[in-house]
Amino acid sequence: xxxxxxxxxxxxxxxxxxxxxxxxxxxxxxxxxxxxxxxxxxxxxxxxxxxxxxxxxxxxxxxxxxxxxxxxxxxxxxxxxxxxxxxxxxxxxxxxxxxxxxxxxxxxxxxxxxxxxxxxxxxxxxxxxxxxxxxxxxxxxxxxxxxxxxxxxxxxxxxxxxxxxxxxxxxxxxxxxxxxxxxxxxxxxxxxxxxxxxxxxxxxxxxxxxxxxxxxxxxxxxxxxxxxxxxxxxxxxxxxxxxxxxxxxxxxxxxxxxxxxxxxxxxxxxxxxxxxxxxxxxxxxxxxxxxxxxxxxxxxxxxxxxxxxxxxxxxxxxxxxxxxxxxxxxxxxxxxxxxxxxxxxxxxxxxxxxxxxxxxxxxxxxxxxxxxxxxxxxxxxxxxxxxxxxxxxxxxxxxxxxxxxxxxxxxxxxxxxxxxxxxxxxxxxxxxxxxxxxxxxxxxxxxxxxxxxxxxxxxx
Numbered sequence: 001x002x003x004x005x006x007x008x009x010x011x012x013x014x015x016x017x018x019x020x021x022x023x024x025x026x027x028x029x030x031x032x033x034x035x036x037x038x039x040x041x042x043x044x045x046x047x048x049x050x051x052x053x054x055x056x057x058x059x060x061x062x063x064x065x066x067x068x069x070x071x072x073x074x075x076x077x078x079x080x081x082x083x084x085x086x087x088x089x090x091x092x093x094x095x096x097x098x099x100x101x102x103x104x105x106x107x108x109x110x111x112x113x114x115x116x117x118x119x120x121x122x123x124x125x126x127x128x129x130x131x132x133x134x135x136x137x138x139x140x141x142x143x144x145x146x147x148x149x150x151x152x153x154x155x156x157x158x159x160x161x162x163x164x165x166x167x168x169x170x171x172x173x174x175x176x177x178x179x180x181x182x183x184x185x186x187x188x189x190x191x192x193x194x195x196x197x198x199x200x201x202x203x204x205x206x207x208x209x210x211x212x213x214x215x216x217x218x219x220x221x222x223x224x225x226x227x228x229x230x231x232x233x234x235x236x237x238x239x240x241x242x243x244x245x246x247x248x249x250x251x252x253x254x255x256x257x258x259x260x261x262x263x264x265x266x267x268x269x270x271x272x273x274x275x276x277x278x279x280x281x282x283x284x285x286x287x288x289x290x291x292x293x294x295x296x297x298x299x300x301x302x303x304x305x306x307x308x309x310x311x312x313x314x315x316x317x318x319x320x321x322x323x324x325x326x327x328x329x330x331x332x333x334x335x336x337x338x339x340x341x342x343x344x345x346x347x348x349x350x351x352x353x354x355x356x357x358x359x360x361x362x363x364x365x366x367x368x369x370x371x372x373x374x375x376x377x378x379x380x381x382x383x384x385x386x387x388x389x390x391x392x393x394x395x396x397x398x399x400x401x402x403x404x405x406x407x408x409x410x411x412x413x414x415x416x417x418x419x420x421x422x423x424x425x426x427x428x429x430x431x432x433x434x435x436x437x438x439x440x441x442x443x444x445x446x447x448x449x450x451x452x453x454x455x456x457x458x459x460x
Contacts, residue, residue, distance in 0.1 A: 002376070002421075002423050003245050003247055003267075003421075004097040004098045004099055004104060004105075004106075004245045004247075004423070005095060005096075005097060005245070005247055005267065005421040005423060006038075006056045006085070006095075006096035006097055006098050006421075006423060006424045007084065007085065007095070007096070007265075007420035007421040007423070007424060008034055008085045008418075008420060008424045008425060008428070009089075009418030009419045009420040009424075009425055010089050010252075010261045010262065010418070010419045010420070011027035011031075011261075011451040012027070012260060012261045013027075013416075013418040013419050014026055014027040014029070014030045014418075015027055016415075016416060017384070017414070017415045017416065020383075020385060020415040020416060021384070021385030021386035021389050021392060021396070021415065022384045022385060022396050022415050023386075023396040024396055024442065025384070025396065025432075026445075027446075027451070028445040028446050028447055028449070029432075029442070029445050030428055030432065031047070031445075031446040031449060032443035032444065032445070032446050033428045033429075033431040033432040033443060034047075034049065034085075034424065034428045035047070035048065035049035035052070035446075036049060036052055036431055036443065037049065037052045037053065037054045037110075037424075037427050037428055037431045038050075038052045038054050038056050038424075039051055039052045039053070039054065039055050039056065040056045040057075040096070041055075041056065041057040041058065042058075045086075046086075046446075046449050047083065047085060047086035047087065047449070048083075048085075048086070053110040053111055053114070054098060054105060054107075054110045054427060055098065055099070055100030055105040055110070056096050056097065056098055056099075056105075057096070057097060057099050057100060058094050058095075058096060058097075058248070059094065059095070059097070059244055059246070059248025059249070060102075060239075060243060060244055061241065061244045061246060061248060061270075063216065063217075063246075063248070063270045064216060065212070065216060065217070065268075065270040065286050065347065066094075066248050066249040066268065066270065067343075068343045068344050068347060069092065069249050069268040069338075069343075070092050070093075070094075070249055071341075071343035072338045072339065072341035072342075072343035072344050073091070073092030073251055073338055073341075074092065075341040075342060075343055076337050076338045076341050078090075078091050078092055078251065078253065078338075079091035079092075080092055080093065081093040081251075081252075084096075084250075084251075084252060085424075087450060087451060087452055088451075088452035089252045089261065089262055089419070089420075089452070090252050090253070090254065090261070090262045090452065090454070091251060091252065091253075092249070092250070092251040093249065093250065093251060093252075094248060094249055095247055095248055095249055095250050095267070097244075097245055097247070097248075098110075098423065098424075099243075099244070099245070101238055102234065102237075102238030102239055102242075102243030102244075103238055103243075107427055107430075110427075124144075124146065126146060126147050127144050127145065127146045128144065128145045128146075128308060128309070129142050129143070129144050129170060129308075130143045130144065130145055130150075130173065130308040131143045131170070131173050131174040131175075131308070132158055132170065132171070132174035132176075132406065133152060133154075134174070134175070134190050134403075137190070137191060137402065137403050137404055138403070138404040138405055139157075139158045139403060139404065139405045139406035140154055140155075140405070141153050141154035141155055141158070142155070142158065156405065157405045157406070157407065157437070158405060158406050158407070159407045159408075159409055159437070160406075160407070160408045160409070160410070161408075161409050161410045161430075162410065163378070163410050163411060163412065164200070164301075164378040164379045164380065164381045164382075164410070164411050164412040165301065165312065165314070165378060165381075167381070167382055167408050167410055167412045168196050168197040168301055168312075168381045168382050168393075168412060169197075169301070169303065169308075169312045170308075171193075171196045171382070171393075171400070171408075172187070172196055172197060172302075172303050172312075173187070173303065173306065173308050174190065175187055175188055175189050175190030175191065176189075176190055176191050176193050176196060176400065176403070177189075177192075177193055177194070177196035177197060178192070178193075178194040178196070179192040181302060181303070185303055185305060185306050186306055187303075187306050190403075191402050191403055193393055193400070193401065193402065194390065194391065195382070195383060195389075195390070195391035195392055195393045196381070196382060196393055197300055197301035197302055197312075197381050198298075198300050198301075198381065198383075198391060199298055199300075199380045199381060199383050199391065200298065200299035200300050200301055200314070200315075200316055200317075200378065200379075200380060200381050201295065201298060201299070201378075201379050201380040201414075201416065201417040202295075202299070202316055202318075202374055202375070202377050202378050202379070202417070203265075203291055203292070203293065203295075203374070203375035203377040203417065204291050204292070204295065204318050204319070204324075204328070204372050204373070204374065204375065205289050205290060205291030205372065205373060205374075205375045206289075206290065206291065206328070206331070206332075206353075206367075206368060206371050206372040206373070207273065207287045207288070207289060207290075207353050207371070208287060208288050208290060208331075208332060208335040208336070208339070208351075208353060208354065209272055209285050209286065209287035209288075209351070209352040209353040210285060210286060210287070210339055210344075210347075210348055210349055210350070210351050210352060211283060211284065211285050211349025211350050211351075211352055212270075212284040212285055212286050212347050212348075212349060213284075213346070213347055213348065213349050214284070214346065214347055215284055216270070216284075216347075217270050217271050217272070217281075217284045217285060217286055218241060218246060218270060218271035218281075219271065219272070219281050219283065219284045219285070221241045222271075222280060222281060223280075230242050246269055246270060246271060247267045247268070247269055247289075248268075249268045250265065250266045250267045250268050250288075251265075251266045251268075252264065252265055252266070252293075252419070252420075253266070253334060254454070255292070255326075255327050255330045255331075255334075256330070259454075260453075260454060261419065261453075261454065262293065262419060263292055263293045263294055263327065263419065264290065264291070264292055264293065264327070264330065264331055264334065265290070265291065265293055265419065265420060266288050266289070266290045266335070267288065267289040267290075268286070268287075268288050269286065269287055269288070269289065270286050271285070271286065271287070272285040272286070272287055272352070273287065273289075276373065284349075285349075285352055286347070287352075287353070288335050289375070290331045290332075290334075290335055291328070291331060291372070291375060292324065292327040292328065292331065293417070293418075293419040293420065294416070294417065294419060295318075295321075295324045295327075295417075296320075296321045296323045296324055297316075297317045297318060297319060297320035297321050297324050298317060299314070299315050299316035299317040299318075300314075300315050300317075301313065301314055301315075301381055316374070316378075318372070319368070319369070319372075325365060325368070328364075328365075328368045328372065329361055329364045329365065329368070332354060332364050332367075332368075336351075339351075353367075353371065354367040354371075355367075375421075377411075377417065377421065377422045378411070379411040379412060379414045379417050379422060380411075380412065380413075380414050380415065380416060380417055381412045382394055382400075382408045382412040382413050383412075383413065383414070383415045383416075384396060384398070384413040384414070384415050385415055387401050393408065393412075393413070394407065394408050394413050397436050398413060398433045398436060398437075407433070407437070409429070409430055409433045409437075410426065410429075410430075411425075411426045411429070413429070414429070
């Protein structure tokens with residue numbers, strides 16, 4: 001489950017993919033697949049799709065705090081973007097979401113539900129895939145445990161879509177990875193591919209929150225009878241507070257001059273989230289979820305044992321570099337700058353996080369270490385790249401390098417993390433890869449579609 005944010009990242013992210021060895025994955029190549037997947041409530045244009053299966057819309061709550069956020073950002077000198085997924089990502093903007101008429105439009109709703117009646121779709125439940133079966137270098141099937149019984153199933157082509165954790169885990173369990181590491185666990189290597197599980201990238205974020213002096217946040221909607229009323233309203237006609245994820249506005253900013261495109265993302269929320277929602281709000285408050293987009297720290301994933309039921313070892317290496325620590329400080333300072341603008345004057349109470357007593361860089365660093373969290377964007381652990389790249393796992397057609405009949409199609413094959421949420425980019429990636437699986441010609445590149453680039457006088 002995700003927060004339903006529909007954010008594509010920046011055009012230069014995909015041009016970077018191509019420069020990193022993912023040929024045919026530039027922005028011009030990817031934009032047609034973003035459009036193919038999408039049906040935006042505002043209709044089709046050069047950037048948006050109008051007839052795809054994934055329904056995308058803007059927020060419906062009309063909470064005045066969103067307007068305060070957008071106005072404050074402009075008062076602080078940042079531009080307003082009409083569409084952060086269109087011509088200009090940089091600035092404050094309304095956010096798109098995969099919501100249709102008050103209901104979640106997940107990949108399951110958009111793609112799986114319409115296909116449930118197909119005769120070639122088989123549903124398997126209560127099943128654990130334990131390894132890929134190879135004949136020499138050719139993938140021919142899977143070993144599974146279904147309702148406690150071990151079985152083998154064969155297939156003409158195996159496609160892993162387990163995500164950035166489970167796809168590399170299954171490859172390693174099947175003998176595909178660093179041969180030395182596999183032998184140490186008693187796994188017979190099938191193919192030496194040291195990039196499997198390396199290059200782990202994620203987005204780290206934290207909350208900057210303030211008390212709200214007016215009772216206009218979601219605080220009352222999450223308590224007692226009012227919460228019941230909100231739920232009944234949604235069950236009755238899919239409207240009201242429960243019809244939105246409430247991340248309806250946000251923004252993209254550059255941490256300093258010289259950054260070619262925004263490297264900080266913000267989600268604004270007219271409420272308070274504590275411990276990932278495991279604790280309820282305790283007062284009227286609003287906050288931003290803010291974090292850097294392209295961390296220089298890279299992590300890894302390895303097997304703890306050859307037991308497929310045992311979770312792998314993860315080392316994300318968050319904040320390993322001084323650059324990453326500096327960017328997190330900038331996030332706090334930038335958010336405080338925006339919250340201090342006149343647009344928030346009538347709402348602004350005391351700062352709840354980091355708190356007014358957190359001022360020095362050392363104090364901010366301590367807050368970041370204690371309170372920052374994963375944004376749930378693990379990626380890049382089976383990176384796509386040139387076949388001559390020793391750390392690449394799949395080629396530009398999503399085939400596992402050096403093996404036959406085996407693909408990986410999920411966020412793990414991103415060469416590097418994109419500047420935004422991973423929901424929309426992963427669906428785009430799958431749409432583009434589907435043409436490769438079918439042997440269909442790729443959609444024509446979207447040449448000549450303009451994208452805002454920071455003027456040189458603002459780069460210095």
